[in-house]
Amino acid sequence: MKKIFTLRSFSLFIFSAIIIYSCSKGGSETPPDPCAGVTVAVTGTVTNPTTVGGSNGSIAVSASGGSGFTYNINGGAFQSATTFTGLAAGSYTVIAKNSSGCTGTSTFTVSNPPNPCSGVTITVTGTPTNPTTAGGTNGSIAASASGSTGFTFSINGGAFQASGNFTGLGAGAYTITAKDLNGCLGSANFTLTAPNPCSGVVITVTGTVTNPTTVGGNNGSIVASATGSTGFTYNINGGAFQASGTFNGLTAGAYTVSARDLNGCLGSANFTLTDPNPCAGVTITVNNSVVANTPCMPNNGMITATAAGGTGTFTYSLNGITFQASNVFSNLAPGPYTVTAKDGNNCVGSSMPAVVSNLPEGPLFSQVKAVLQTNCVPCHNNSQQEGGMNWTIDCNIVTFKDRVKARAVDASPSAMPPTGLLPSSERQKIVNWINAGGKFTD
């Protein structure tokens, strides 16, 4: 079977080849080609898209070389309608087929229209009006455009509208875009700023200070309030804000209370809390025991102070500046002194002036001084100091008492006065004084 089928197929092939060959030779014995001598020509009118990149282009076609045409485009289905719409820029091949199946082909080019915006510069200008209140939305931008015509306007990419006026705006950044009749665009940025809610707001903080009742105590307080706005909260020394303006538990010191209103506007005031005066009601008395200065000795006056009143340990000062622990001041020259005592709270009290005086000269010294005044001063004074001696100075008599005795009593190495020894009663006064000690106070 298989072999027979193969032979028969081969025979059909040979037969067909002969027929085809006969037709191509134009033999009358084969069916005529209906398209022979038929030329199908396709013509068309291209309508470009109205916008660059648009797809509303179209091609209206017609054909000749037969009748009953159908058309396809770019290999699509054949249709009887002669217009292809919805075309973007590009190359399109249209085939027209007549009722006999004969076809013709043309290629059409759909082009974008020239860009209407090239060379067009649209400038948007505008007048922004800021919101009048913080958080308000009564700001506006009145925009206009130049560089073309037929503008519509959009804000922040919204719908285009005929007016360039945009109202009801809060603070923020805005872009206004203008579009002309060809769809060409221009834009500008605007910023609306909310007013500073604190400008013109003066917040005044006042308060009542209650000082600690004890030195170092922490029961002081500040009761503060504010005016100039509303919705105040308060803080002290930069701490957390609280609703109340009362701050308790304060020690002595400097404090700043700030008030903040509902918009965050601030005002502040400084307050100082002071400890009670520890010296109020404290009286410190100082009594002095004075030892007088002895002449012709190094300054040896002395004051011993005794303080009473006050708290804690006293310190003492002769001049009120330098305080010492000791209540004894020695090596004092004659003169008035005021002793100040300071207690543990630095409360002070002062004495009445304590006068360090010179002790008076003694009776024996007075007698010797009188002897020398009469018998020696003529040759031993300020202007004439024989042998370097000046007996008008009391302390010279004390200092050089041995020389006085040697010359005036013992005539050693020679008598003074040079004219001869003094009467023995006078010399005895010198002896008595020296025997008693030879001091100013003897």
Ligand code: HEC
């Ligand atoms: C008339 C003058 C004169 C009279 C008065 C006089 N002197 Fe002199 N004195 C002298 C002369 C000059 C010297 C120096 C020469 C000498 O040291 O001898 C002197 C020196 C001294 C000296 C120092 C020398 C020494 O030895 O340390 C003493 C002290 C002195 N006289 C004590 C006295 C006494 C005390 C008297 C009174 C009682 C006195 N003189 C009265 C003239 C006088």
